[in-house]
Amino acid sequence: MIEILNPAEVAKARVTGRLVADILQTLKKRAAVGTNLLEIDQWTARMIQDAGAESCYVDYAPSFGRGPFGHYICTGVNDAVLHGLPHDYELQDGDLLSLDLAVAKTGIAADSAISFIVGDTRPAQSVKLITATERALAAGIAAAGPGARIGDISYAIGTVLTDAGYQVNTEFGGHGIGSTMHQDPHVPNTGRPGRGYTLRPGLMLALEPWIMADTAQLTFDADGWTLRSATGARSAHSEHTIVITDDGAEILTLPSSS
Structure with a gap:
């Protein structure tokens, strides 16, 4: 399903997006x-709960998971890049932590992810990974607008990632979002410009470039959810929910202080 939001729904999406960003x-x-x-x-x-919102994750049970997810946020540490199941682990100095959060409020969902380094140690490889995903996300957003195609976004994201020296996995990527968390269209993190669905005002997309330092191959943890780099290399993940406007794209998952 591809959903086009009306102005009242976009207004609700702004509230949800801000909430997600503020929590992160x-x-x-x-x-x-x-x-x-x-x-x-x-x-x-x-x-x-204090915001009167609902988690998109607690009851989330897609075909690839061993669901339901049963937690409120994805927590990926170091080589865990996607769907990190929270578990009994205490963060250490220099850990690269990725947090991915999707919430629904008044019937509209928003989805965002951030990666950052915990503590005082700043491993150069981790800084490079995070920077690459943030730059790729910005490029993808810049390529989005009415009349553009999904392939234009994918090409912009993929170009930044490959130019930075990373391999790109296309099993998981961005997606449509609206009254539910995951909708069509799928937005791969690499692709060919001028291809795919044509963007229209009111379309919401969650764009999420993610990379692993030296591989594009993933492995599943025994928990059935957490996806890690096949080599044990570090990883990073950045994501924003955007809405296509009459003249470009608006980022919905910016914090209140922005």
């Missing part, structure tokens, strides 16, 4: 050496 920024400030991933999950649950 709060978690980034709280995450420190010694913080347990289960604490992060508990903090997330409380903030979602």
